[in-house]
Amino acid sequence: MSNDDTIPITIEFSGGLEILFSNQKKYNLPLPFKDESGEPANVAFLVRHLCDNVMEDPRKELFVLDGTVRPGILVLINEADWELEGEDKYEVQKGDHIMFVSTLHGG
Amino acid sequence: MSNDDTIPITIEFSGGLEILFSNQKKYNLPLPFKDESGEPANVAFLVRHLCDNVMEDPRKELFVLDGTVRPGILVLINEADWELEGEDKYEVQKGDHIMFVSTLHGG
Amino acid sequence: EEPSRWPLEKNEYKRYGRQLIMPEVGLQGQLRLKKARILVVGVGGLGCPAAAYLVGAGVGTLGLVDDDVVEESNLHRQILHSTARVGMTKVQSAMVALNSLNPNVKLLPHISRLTPDTAISTFKDYDLVLDCTDTPTSRYLISDTCVLLRKTLVSASALRIDGQLMVLNNPPSPPGDTTGGPCYRCVFPKPPPPESVVSCGDGGILGPVVGVMGILQALEAIKVLTQTPAASSVDPPSLILFSAYSNPMFRSVRLRNRKAKCAACSAHATVTPEALESGSLDYVQFCGSVVSNNDAL
Amino acid sequence: EEPSRWPLEKNEYKRYGRQLIMPEVGLQGQLRLKKARILVVGVGGLGCPAAAYLVGAGVGTLGLVDDDVVEESNLHRQILHSTARVGMTKVQSAMVALNSLNPNVKLLPHISRLTPDTAISTFKDYDLVLDCTDTPTSRYLISDTCVLLRKTLVSASALRIDGQLMVLNNPPSPPGDTTGGPCYRCVFPKPPPPESVVSCGDGGILGPVVGVMGILQALEAIKVLTQTPAASSVDPPSLILFSAYSNPMFRSVRLRNRKAKCAACSAHATVTPEALESGSLDYVQFCGSVVSNNDAL
Ligand SMILES: [Zn+2]
Ligand SMILES: [Zn+2]
Numbered sequence: 001m002s003n004d005d006t007i008p009i010t011i012e013f014s015g016g017l018e019i020l021f022s023n024q025k026k027y028n029l030p031l032p033f034k035d036e037s038g039e040p041a042n043v044a045f046l047v048r049h050l051c052d053n054v055m056e057d058p059r060k061e062l063f064v065l066d067g068t069v070r071p072g073i074l075v076l077i078n079e080a081d082w083e084l085e086g087e088d089k090y091e092v093q094k095g096d097h098i099m100f101v102s103t104l105h106g107g
Numbered sequence: 108m109s110n111d112d113t114i115p116i117t118i119e120f121s122g123g124l125e126i127l128f129s130n131q132k133k134y135n136l137p138l139p140f141k142d143e144s145g146e147p148a149n150v151a152f153l154v155r156h157l158c159d160n161v162m163e164d165p166r167k168e169l170f171v172l173d174g175t176v177r178p179g180i181l182v183l184i185n186e187a188d189w190e191l192e193g194e195d196k197y198e199v200q201k202g203d204h205i206m207f208v209s210t211l212h213g214g
Numbered sequence: 215e216e217p218s219r220w221p222l223e224k225n226e227y228k229r230y231g232r233q234l235i236m237p238e239v240g241l242q243g244q245l246r247l248k249k250a251r252i253l254v255v256g257v258g259g260l261g262c263p264a265a266a267y268l269v270g271a272g273v274g275t276l277g278l279v280d281d282d283v284v285e286e287s288n289l290h291r292q293i294l295h296s297t298a299r300v301g302m303t304k305v306q307s308a309m310v311a312l313n314s315l316n317p318n319v320k321l322l323p324h325i326s327r328l329t330p331d332t333a334i335s336t337f338k339d340y341d342l343v344l345d346c347t348d349t350p351t352s353r354y355l356i357s358d359t360c361v362l363l364r365k366t367l368v369s370a371s372a373l374r375i376d377g378q379l380m381v382l383n384n385p386p387s388p389p390g391d392t393t394g395g396p397c398y399r400c401v402f403p404k405p406p407p408p409e410s411v412v413s414c415g416d417g418g419i420l421g422p423v424v425g426v427m428g429i430l431q432a433l434e435a436i437k438v439l440t441q442t443p444a445a446s447s448v449d450p451p452s453l454i455l456f457s458a459y460s461n462p463m464f465r466s467v468r469l470r471n472r473k474a475k476c477a478a479c480s481a482h483a484t485v486t487p488e489a490l491e492s493g494s495l496d497y498v499q500f501c502g503s504v505v506s507n508n509d510a511l
Numbered sequence: 512e513e514p515s516r517w518p519l520e521k522n523e524y525k526r527y528g529r530q531l532i533m534p535e536v537g538l539q540g541q542l543r544l545k546k547a548r549i550l551v552v553g554v555g556g557l558g559c560p561a562a563a564y565l566v567g568a569g570v571g572t573l574g575l576v577d578d579d580v581v582e583e584s585n586l587h588r589q590i591l592h593s594t595a596r597v598g599m600t601k602v603q604s605a606m607v608a609l610n611s612l613n614p615n616v617k618l619l620p621h622i623s624r625l626t627p628d629t630a631i632s633t634f635k636d637y638d639l640v641l642d643c644t645d646t647p648t649s650r651y652l653i654s655d656t657c658v659l660l661r662k663t664l665v666s667a668s669a670l671r672i673d674g675q676l677m678v679l680n681n682p683p684s685p686p687g688d689t690t691g692g693p694c695y696r697c698v699f700p701k702p703p704p705p706e707s708v709v710s711c712g713d714g715g716i717l718g719p720v721v722g723v724m725g726i727l728q729a730l731e732a733i734k735v736l737t738q739t740p741a742a743s744s745v746d747p748p749s750l751i752l753f754s755a756y757s758n759p760m761f762r763s764v765r766l767r768n769r770k771a772k773c774a775a776c777s778a779h780a781t782v783t784p785e786a787l788e789s790g791s792l793d794y795v796q797f798c799g800s801v802v803s804n805n806d807a808l
Contacts, residue, residue: 016373016412071403081468103402105412107372183764191765210699213670214553214721229584230587232587236714267722270587270588287528290613297611315594316586374535418531430719452758462763463763
């Protein structure tokens with residue numbers, strides 16, 4: 001795939017989620033700019049892409065459940081709750097910083 | 108002065124310096140894009156501009172000394188020490204975030 | 215009794231002088247602190263520093279809820295306890311330390327585990343609540359109770375090298391009023407799968423990580439309590455993320471507002487005082503059977 | 512004496528279990544902490560929480576430097592002290608509290624004001640120093656001494672609602688070696704004019720603000736002490752700014768490296784052990800006569 005077909009974005013994991021992603025907290029990722037059906041890449045596609053191509057841990061259910069990010073994971077798009085940005089329908093833009101944060105319960 | 112002649116920047120004061128600037132921590136400032144002699148506006152000019160046009164407190168010596176920011180004030184250009192950016196010769200760019208931080212000594 | 219000419223006692227001017235002279239607190243702020251009744255739920259790694267700084271600042275009344283006893287493995291981070299008090303209840307141990315720091319604060323012990331049928335009666339006489347507990351079950355129960363009783367909630371959590379902090383239900387408008395701040399269920403409508411929940415006993419915790427989060431809870435509580443009622447412009451809801459080995463260590467992110475379909479704080483709320491007290495809300499079942507290891511951070 | 516099969520005592524595995532199981536600490540990190548000798552200069556608003564969490568974490572030896580006595584106006588933020596210990600020296604008062612938290616830590620009292628002729632002999636047997644003091648004079652003296660003795664320095668300060676934190680001289684390379692981290696003089700070559708220096712006595716201080724900064728000092732110290740010598744990639748120098756009523760509350764900014772003309776850490780350094788001990792470096796004159804109000808935060 002040529003570079004022209006991808007969007008450069010930064011992905012970050014926090015709250016222990018990095019354990020599922022080879023203990024690497026930050027990824028500079030080239031995301032294909034169209035999803036499987038030729039639509040512009042959105043966060044739903046990003047989540048599938050991470051699950052299929054980046055995540056090596058077999059426990060996929062600790063990241064994705066029922067086709068979306070599992071309960072207890074907050075998705076932050078450029079330092080804002082994804083609910084403010086359209087949730088998984090948000091279309092990924094060049095340079096976006098998208099963060100997946102696992103809720104902590106210890107105290 | 109028309110808007111075309113100014114650069115929009117954000118100025119922030121911290122560590123108590125805001126007391127010298129009407130207790131306002133953050134200013135969205137249109138800075139003239141040329142200094143008094145027609146050179147591109149740099150941080151040295153910005154400091155003079157703040158001193159002459161924004162600062163109402165008469166104690167100028169608590170902000171400026173010997174033509175530059177007084178000892179004990181750190182200048183941060185887009186979250187980096189101004190020493191990394193050329194100090195007062197740094198030419199101000201559109202959208203820059205420039206912060207003046209007074210060192211604290213309490214403990 | 216005749217009202218005193220001086221609103222504070224002479225020794226209080228001395229003790230709180232360094233905050234009294236600040237415009238953010240001032241005499242009015244100090245009087246608001248003195249009148250305030252704060253409840254700290256969980257006297258572990260978060261609750262210890264949170265309680266210490268609230269008691270230091272001179273809140274009028276501080277309630278402490280916990281049914282655990284002090285263990286040696288707590289002491290690297292639960293700084294109100296001591297080696298000699300291992301085996302004592304955490305509430306009693308904390309009261310010894312807090313009372314010696316500031317005898318002017320009235321301390322109220324609640325040596326029991328918070329349950330749906332005791333939550334309302336435990337919370338109702340307090341003005342503001344700090345969630346310093348360590349399981350999803352308690353976090354949903356505490357948030358629901360705060361929504362029902364219209365109390366602002368300062369919620370924090372920590373694990374390993376990470377911490378999180380939110381001020382919830384701020385302002386604490388009645389359920390259905392969209393001007394209120396989001397509640398815990400707005401942010402996390404569904405609990406995490408039990409197998410994804412790691413306790414500090416299993417995952418570990420660095421003392422200063424949970425310490426920072428606890429002190430920040432005290433700070434947020436003091437900010438809420440001392441604000442002038444006129445200055446009603448509440449900060450937009452946000453979440454502070456802390457990660458001790460990241461750069462930057464702290465991030466602040468914007469949170470959603472109240473959720474239109476929230477089970478607790480929306481016009482369609484199914485969480486009611488009756489549902490809570492009748493036991494029809496089964497938090498343990500809702501969250502799956504995460505078994506607490508009895509070791510609040 | 513035969514080396515033990517177990518590098519830690521049985522009760523230490525229990526006490527430090529929650530940090531031992533973390534990869535960031537582990538057994539090797541705990542042993543490094545146990546071997547470490549840390550000096551806390553100033554047992555006030557920063558030094559109290561910093562010392563509490565270092566002692567909790569199990570550093571081997573902790574030295575405390577301060578010549579002040581506990582006053583009632585300290586207690587809203589200096590949480591190791593107590594009402595009953597008002598009038599006792601801060602060092603002795605802190606030792607009571609720290610010893611009851613963790614009797615395994617060796618505490619060394621230095622009940623005196625740090626001066627140029629005592630600084631080197633006071634610092635030389637420690638591995639790392641925390642600057643928890645409250646005047647420009649002491650900050651320059653502490654930094655210079657750390658550069659001369661090649662100790663990393665964790666420096667914090669606080670006033671009103673603001674705080675600042677830097678890890679200086681990290682790594683602590685010899686003066687002239689540009690791979691070393693910047694020192695206090697690199698960042699602030701000239702002291703501020705005395706009239707611009709505000710003490711916490713005059714300006715006020717919110718307890719949790721200085722508390723957060725002190726705990727972060729303990730955290731940074733633990734990070735430096737537990738790192739594996741192999742992982743020599745030290746974080747680039749940075750300054751953490753905290754402001755309790757700003758959004759975001761925390762900012763992290765990149766700092767300069769060692770300054771080519773620094774009076775302390777460059778190849779042209781004029782700060783030498785001889786200059787320090789002979790009294791030719793007059794810190795009070797250098798900083799102007801700021802009179803300490805004897806009330807470290
Ligand atoms: Zn809600
Ligand atoms: Zn230097």
